[in-house]
Amino acid sequence: MNLYHSKIHRSLLVKDARTQQRNNAELRFRAYGLTAVSVGIVALVILLVSIFTSGMTAFQQTKLQVTLELPEAKLDKKGQRDLVAMKKVTTIGYFKVLGDGLIAQLERLGIETGLKAKEVREILSKESAATLRNAVLADPSLIGSTVTMEFLANGRIDGYFKGRVDRASAQLDKNVEPGQLDIADALAERRLMYTRFNFNFILAPDASDQRPEAAGLGVAILGSIYMMLVVLFVALPVGVAASIYLEEFAPKNRLTDVIEVNISNLAAVPSIVYGILGLAIFINMAQFNQSSPLVGGLVLTLMTLPRIIIPARAALKSVPPSIRDAALGVGASRMQTVLHHVLPLAAPGILTGVIIGLGQALGETAPLLLIGMVAFVREYPAAFTSDSGLFGEASTALPVQVFNWTQRADPSFVERASGAIIVLLVFLLIMNALAIFLRRRYERRW
Amino acid sequence: MTKLPIKISAKNVDVFYGAAHAIKSVDVEIADKMVTSFIGPSGCGKSTFLRCINRMNDTIDVCRVTGDIMIDMEDIYDRRVDPVQLRAKVGMVFQKPNPFPKSIYDNVAYGPKIHGMARNKLELDEIVEKSLRRAALWDEAKDRLQEPGTGLSGGQQQRLCIARAVATEPEVLLMDEPCSALDPIATAQIEQLIDELRSSYCVVIVTHSMAQASRVSDRTAFFHLGELVEYGYTSHIFTNPSDKRTESYITGRIG
Amino acid sequence: MVSISFPFSMILLIAVIGYFAARRKAIAMVKGNLRQLQALPQAYGQTVFFTTFLPATVILLGWAFVVRIMGPSYALISDGLFQVLVIITAAVGAALSYLRVKPSQRARAISERWIMGVLMAASALAILTTIGIVISMLSESAIFFRQHSWSDFFFGTVWAPNFRGGSQLSILPLLWGTLYISFISLIIAVPVGLYAAIYLSEYASPSLRSVAKPAIEVLAGIPTIVYGLFALITVGPMLRDFFVQPLGLGSSSSSVMTAGLVMGVMLIPFVSSLSDDIINAVPQAMRDGSLGLGATKSETIRQVVVPAALPGIVGAVLLAASRAIGETMIVVLGAGAAARFDLNPFEAMTTVTVKIVSQLTGDTDFASPETLVAFALGLSLFVITLGLNIVALVIVRKYREQYE
Structure with a gap:
């Protein structure tokens, strides 16, 4: 039997060639693993860096200060300070007054422009006329006086200060003239144009296609909060009730088996399917308002429920049977045992699952597109109105606002979309931190 | 006390699990072509010491071994020693039969394949047959070599694991309570098998059954609280122990 | 009311x-x-x-x-x-x-x-x-x-909605795009996710694991709209400028590759956390058996642990596939809108979910087949993912029971 040739000398101190080869394979395998882990981490880093670099500037906004006269002849011809009459003057009229004021200011400062009046005016955001108009309508006594106010600069000028626009690109862009950039430089030198923290980005509602500089997330944040409230107040009790029944009381039979598979499947159904459900049932059949946080919240609730039930059941399951036996042993009913002893012990685990489910709901976009949340919403929704009920008014949501902005033509909206994602991620970070805190603080291991 | 050549010799071996001192300065010399059994109460360190002999303890992060263990006069904890090579030479059979979820054939062929012991399918077939014969499983398994090993009965599974271990042509066979998960009939078969293996290998068996130790082994080592209390001919240990603790254990007063 | x-x-x-x-x-x-x-x-x-x-x-x-x-x-x-x-x-x-x-x-x-x-x-x-x-x-x-022939929907080859009538509305070109993108994403996510799970559970030091595991889990918590934007503003343009255009493979920044790559990244944590659970369910005794025979760690993993965990891993891959097929935002922003059969992964193509969104948003008339087709698409999507989910869930369940 020469099969055992390997037995001839097998000193352990000498590594044979084959072992060497196998050890090399081992090292290669390890390297693949390390590469895979690095790929994951590098992808995360690139993702975050790319979003943050393009989005951080959304939190800064370029503004300019204009000192101007508010001529009665143009803003209130009748001179009676009658609001109804004054409202007849549109933002176009105000834009003219504001533009003239800017040109006069440039002349006073001795800044040469060489541009047409229209081009000088366009340094200002189209939104600035509305800012001025609102200020005047709020305080008609301003008319006739000279005021100094802060206005938004046009998106391209804003881009210039953020490094997105330079003279070379301005040459090619029909929306901005190099001359306008000269004016911007001159104003900046005199500290009349500057970039400041952009509260409006978080507080203001969305703005139209031509004025990215004025677009904000206020409505979207409020809409998201309303929807999360709906999800919380519907999905939490229903989800906990369902998991208690399934885990503690349900008999083990065909039906509960079907329910169980069904719930696992619902947790894995593409979210867009829930959008189709919401569209068909809540909007087409039940005629709820499109884009309302109520419908959005209900759709997200249905989507979140199975994702709450699964961890909630796991949390209930992890409470050891000895606790149940102890409670039953002193004469408590099964219901009392569950409600008084098991549920409180499982609560941290359940809450963690709820928060993670809420986080997923907060970032969900696709189903909301289908129920009309892509609509352009300029006004803050009221929480309650007599004709549309609780959360029944049109609104939008954070992730949908991101999508909306990606569909706009003006490239300045890319910055806005990325900025909105930063806000979204901050919300998610807070929620996840809360979940981790709860887990660390309260969760027991049995 | 021995005439047969020494296969394994341990000097001053200490094992720590983190801060816990599991084995306390054990010295032992184990002879070739013999069955040596380690007995002692649960947690006495007998399994831990067994796992030092083929460096299975390396797979546990917190485990640290000091002292010398020599096999054929070579220090197995030497930096030049590759545990992979060592374990081919020192095979192991575990407490619970743990066949791989593969066919019977592949279970046995696994070791020879990874160690490159067969040059072709024919040689591999030969190794598999020989190993199954050695483990007294050939007659029961020869018609179902392609069926999964997990489909065998518990005793057959354990013999499959023994066949798997002998297939790599080890010189030492370590058995960690190989019968504790088996019924009495399967146990008897395994014990008979161990008796046959004696002629070709240096067999070390950990057992919690004193009866088993007295039936199968030539030498017996009694461990207690991490110390090697007594070591000698099995007949001697069981009839005339020199240490008080050994006597208490075998008469059932401690354990 | x-x-x-x-x-x-x-x-x-x-x-x-x-x-x-x-x-x-x-x-x-x-x-x-x-x-x-x-x-x-x-x-x-x-x-x-x-x-x-x-x-x-x-x-x-x-x-x-x-x-x-x-x-x-x-x-x-x-x-x-x-x-x-x-x-x-x-x-x-x-x-x-x-x-x-x-x-x-x-x-x-x-x-x-x-x-x-x-x-x-x-x-x-x-x-x-x-x-x-x-x-x-x-x-x-x-x-x-009732308004549109089912044979065109299931067996036609052209997707050309026309609101003046005479639309051709076939699911097949959309399904092709969906499957192509899902395939690319799985090609990335399955090996990376699996290797990452193996490395983290079998090799990594506790300190590396305590950093890398949460980092990869963070990827799972990021909403898909973020991945969509990432595809739109970073991955798409980068692929186009540094790879696709120089090599003359196309000119579009939206493409099967863009969407597939980003979706692959999205699925990495999904695959890795599922495989992690599954690999950990393989009993230690199995590993010991292999190591005790002198197998190296990698031989043990490749030849014993992974084959033992295979059903579970297959289940995880099916679940990942179901996710990829139903994923919406990444393809809406990264894949494009052109419905076509093409093999070039650098061409823009479209998916079932993209068309559901585009047919149901904007000004829609709920009586026209061009809008209603979205529901048929949705139903097909639901049936496909339901099948994948149930098969996967049954496999994973069986697998778990085997080692319990």
């Missing part, structure tokens, strides 16, 4: 009054000697509360929903009359159950039966959701198939 707030608050009010009244009555009937009661006084209160609150609320909400769906003309009675009736129901429930309060009543059992009913109703919602999904999509799809 049925108003809810007023009758609901009235029901609640009656129920709360009933609770306190019943509790008082129970105590009074035994003259404060609570030991003579069958249950604690609050159990009598709860019984009255539930008997008052639950039936009336169910009638109120149920009727309000029916009227909403069927339209006001189906409301047989006026809103005002209905409100009065609901409130009377509550009052009658309160009165009857209040009269039944007596020391010998098994109040706790009765109130617990009500609670159990609520719990069961909550679980039934899961079934109702599925039924709602199926019915809503089936009914709209049925309208679609």
Whole structure:
């Protein structure tokens, strides 16, 4: 039997060639693993860096200060300070007054422009006329006086200060003239144009296609909060009730088996399917308002429920049977045992699952597109109105606002979309931190 | 006390699990072509010491071994020693039969394949047959070599694991309570098998059954609280122990 | 329209009054000697509360929903009359159950039966959701198939909606894009996710694991819209400028590759956390058996652990595939809108989900086949993912039981 040739000398101190080869394979395998882990981490880093670099500037906004006269002849011809009459003057009229004021200011400062009046005016955001108009309508006594106010600069000028626009690109862009950039430089030198923290980005509602500089997330944040409230107040009790029944009381039979598979499947159904459900049932059949946080919240609730039930059941399951036996042993009913002893012990685990489910709901976009949340919403929704009920008014949501902005033509909206994602991620970070805190603080291991 | 050549010799071996001192300065010399059994109460360190002999303890992060263990006069904890090579030479059979979820054939062929012991399918077939014969499983398994090993009965599974271990042509066979998960009939078969293996290998068996130790082994080592209390001919240990603790254990007063 | 707030608050009010009244009555009937009661006084209160609150609320909400769906003309009675009736129901429930309060009543059992009913109703919602999904999509799809030939939908080759009529609406080119993108994403996510899971559970030092594991899990917590934007503003343009255009493979930044790459990254944590669970379920004894024979760690993993975990891993891959097929935002922003059969992964292509979104957003006319086709697409998507999910869930379950 020469099969055992390997037995001839097998000193352990000498590594044979084959072992060497196998050890090399081992090292290669390890390297693949390390590469895979690095790929994951590098992808995360690139993702975050790319979003943050393009989005951080959304939190800064370029503004300019204009000192101007508010001529009665143009803003209130009748001179009676009658609001109804004054409202007849549109933002176009105000834009003219504001533009003239800017040109006069440039002349006073001795800044040469060489541009047409229209081009000088366009340094200002189209939104600035509305800012001025609102200020005047709020305080008609301003008319006739000279005021100094802060206005938004046009998106391209804003881009210039953020490094997105330079003279070379301005040459090619029909929306901005190099001359306008000269004016911007001159104003900046005199500290009349500057970039400041952009509260409006978080507080203001969305703005139209031509004025990215004025677009904000206020409505979207409020809409998201309303929807999360709906999800919380519907999905939490229903989800906990369902998991208690399934885990503690349900008999083990065909039906509960079907329910169980069904719930696992619902947790894995593409979210867009829930959008189709919401569209068909809540909007087409039940005629709820499109884009309302109520419908959005209900759709997200249905989507979140199975994702709450699964961890909630796991949390209930992890409470050891000895606790149940102890409670039953002193004469408590099964219901009392569950409600008084098991549920409180499982609560941290359940809450963690709820928060993670809420986080997923907060970032969900696709189903909301289908129920009309892509609509352009300029006004803050009221929480309650007599004709549309609780959360029944049109609104939008954070992730949908991101999508909306990606569909706009003006490239300045890319910055806005990325900025909105930063806000979204901050919300998610807070929620996840809360979940981790709860887990660390309260969760027991049995 | 021995005439047969020494296969394994341990000097001053200490094992720590983190801060816990599991084995306390054990010295032992184990002879070739013999069955040596380690007995002692649960947690006495007998399994831990067994796992030092083929460096299975390396797979546990917190485990640290000091002292010398020599096999054929070579220090197995030497930096030049590759545990992979060592374990081919020192095979192991575990407490619970743990066949791989593969066919019977592949279970046995696994070791020879990874160690490159067969040059072709024919040689591999030969190794598999020989190993199954050695483990007294050939007659029961020869018609179902392609069926999964997990489909065998518990005793057959354990013999499959023994066949798997002998297939790599080890010189030492370590058995960690190989019968504790088996019924009495399967146990008897395994014990008979161990008796046959004696002629070709240096067999070390950990057992919690004193009866088993007295039936199968030539030498017996009694461990207690991490110390090697007594070591000698099995007949001697069981009839005339020199240490008080050994006597208490075998008469059932401690354990 | 049925108003809810007023009758609901009235029901609640009656129920709360009933609770306190019943509790008082129970105590009074035994003259404060609570030991003579069958249950604690609050159990009598709860019984009255539930008997008052639950039936009336169910009638109120149920009727309000029916009227909403069927339209006001189906409301047989006026809103005002209905409100009065609901409130009377509550009052009658309160009165009857209040009269039944007596020391010998098994109040706790009765109130617990009500609670159990609520719990069961909550679980039934899961079934109702599925039924709602199926019915809503089936009914709209049925309208679609009445207007459009089913053979074109299932076996046509062209997707060309035309709102003036004569549209060709075939799912096949969309399905091709969907499967192509899912395939690319799985090619990335499965090996990376699997190797990462293996490395982290079998090799990594505790300190590396404590950093890398959460980092990869963070990827799972990032909403898909973020990945979509990443595809749109970073990955797409980068692929186009540094790879696709220089090599003359195309000129589009939206492409199968863009969407597939980003979706692959999205699925990495999904695959790795599932495989992690599955690999850890393989018993240590199996590893010891292999290591004890002198196998290296990698030989053990490749030849023993992974084959043992294979069913579970297959289940995980199927779940990942189901996710990739149903993923929407990444493909909406990264894949493009052109429905075509093409092998070049650097061309823009489109998917089922993209077309569902585009046919259902904007100005839509819910009577035209061009809109209704979205429901048929949705139904197909639901059926495909349902099949994958169920197969995967069954496999994973069987696998878990094997090692339990």
